[in-house]
Amino acid sequence: MVVAGRTWAARFLPILALGILGLASTVGALKSGTDGAIGIGGALVLGATAWIAEGRFPKPETRVVVLLGVFLAVCAAASMNAPSPAVAWPMTAQLASVFVPLAWLSSPALQGRVAAGAETLFRFWPWLVLGGMVVLGFYVLDLTMHGSPLDKNRSVKLNKAASCAMLIAWPVLAFLFVRARPAVLTVARISDRVLVLGIGLAVASVVILTQSVTTKLAVGAAVLVMGATCCVPLMWLRRGLMILALMTVVWPFAARGLLDTAPRVVEHLPYSLKARFEIWDIMSFHIEKRPLFGYGPGGSRGLRPLDESVRGYTSVEANDPTVIVAHPHNSITQLWVELGPAGVALGMFLALALLVRIGRWPRTLQTFGLGAWTTGFVLSLAAYNLWTDAVIAAMALSAFGFGVVQKALPLSVSDPRA
Numbered sequence: 001m002v003v004a005g006r007t008w009a010a011r012f013l014p015i016l017a018l019g020i021l022g023l024a025s026t027v028g029a030l031k032s033g034t035d036g037a038i039g040i041g042g043a044l045v046l047g048a049t050a051w052i053a054e055g056r057f058p059k060p061e062t063r064v065v066v067l068l069g070v071f072l073a074v075c076a077a078a079s080m081n082a083p084s085p086a087v088a089w090p091m092t093a094q095l096a097s098v099f100v101p102l103a104w105l106s107s108p109a110l111q112g113r114v115a116a117g118a119e120t121l122f123r124f125w126p127w128l129v130l131g132g133m134v135v136l137g138f139y140v141l142d143l144t145m146h147g148s149p150l151d152k153n154r155s156v157k158l159n160k161a162a163s164c165a166m167l168i169a170w171p172v173l174a175f176l177f178v179r180a181r182p183a184v185l186t187v188a189r190i191s192d193r194v195l196v197l198g199i200g201l202a203v204a205s206v207v208i209l210t211q212s213v214t215t216k217l218a219v220g221a222a223v224l225v226m227g228a229t230c231c232v233p234l235m236w237l238r239r240g241l242m243i244l245a246l247m248t249v250v251w252p253f254a255a256r257g258l259l260d261t262a263p264r265v266v267e268h269l270p271y272s273l274k275a276r277f278e279i280w281d282i283m284s285f286h287i288e289k290r291p292l293f294g295y296g297p298g299g300s301r302g303l304r305p306l307d308e309s310v311r312g313y314t315s316v317e318a319n320d321p322t323v324i325v326a327h328p329h330n331s332i333t334q335l336w337v338e339l340g341p342a343g344v345a346l347g348m349f350l351a352l353a354l355l356v357r358i359g360r361w362p363r364t365l366q367t368f369g370l371g372a373w374t375t376g377f378v379l380s381l382a383a384y385n386l387w388t389d390a391v392i393a394a395m396a397l398s399a400f401g402f403g404v405v406q407k408a409l410p411l412s413v414s415d416p417r418a
Helices: 002-030 034-054 062-080 085-106 108-116 118-146 149-179 187-209 213-228 234-261 263-267 271-289 331-358 363-382 389-408
Strands: none
Touching (some): 034 085, 034 108, 034 149, 034 389, 062 085, 062 331, 085 108, 085 389, 118 149, 118 389, 149 363, 213 234, 234 331
């Protein structure tokens, strides 16, 4: 009976993964915010099923567990020293409820079990990604061209959904591209190439149609980085990305410096970007006010200009006290304001560690991994609240997808150097 249960769970696991990833690629692409519930609930279900299949607890990767423990300890320290513990402690608990289940997706045993059924997973998942992207593109186009002003505002809310969909599409493209490379063409290989082209065109269409400038910049930067892999040694490219990532540590203070030295430049920026510069400037003074532990998780919400930071702001977000700024619109700034230097160091360590991990992948997978990393990093610099569960879950599902792809593709196929 026990053996039969384990066998059933092992066979069902790839189908279950297909259902979860398929939901994230379709429903998640059309309904903003659903990726969080899909990712967290899916991680719990996948982990429990893998537990049955393995007969023992499928431990997450040790490095992920250590990093998560340090992160929660930093959050707890910041919460103890926060000016509003009633805000910080519940946010810390909320973050634990998001990150702990998603950490299960890093389990090598879970990824290996799903990779064993990769034929089933990748027979249908690419079509779901393509379908989600096509429907999303038509939906945004229809709302923009034929909808009322209220409908057009609804299209803006699809920005987050589009960004999450982009992140989840990367491992699918990587798998199809690698599998379609052999010189001997078969019907299956031709189908893979058609799917790569179709998904690529669908992604490009969504990027063009979306009103999210950040999404356009994120995907555009990813394409540039992937193109650079053709002419720049991968080691040097990764090091270059590491240097650029490290330079963002001074982001809020650089924004203040620009407002100090070249205010006219900021004045002529698009309104949304100008408002962000003014928010970053305000946050830089709050960082100096609480330099060690910050305001605690969630503490950046609603922070107003300090007396010393008032400099004639023009955006509503900076001027109108009735307008609540939900977050700093920049992950580095948010880490500075809420968790202090320890949070910034931890966030930067994670970004660099991901680049190191990508550097151990086969060459072709590195290209797509760097594209996914660039997309996520650029999105984090100018778009969403760092603690948005939908974006965190989309990144975790993307990483899970790459883990499955790496285990599913033999080295002889995925790396021409083999």
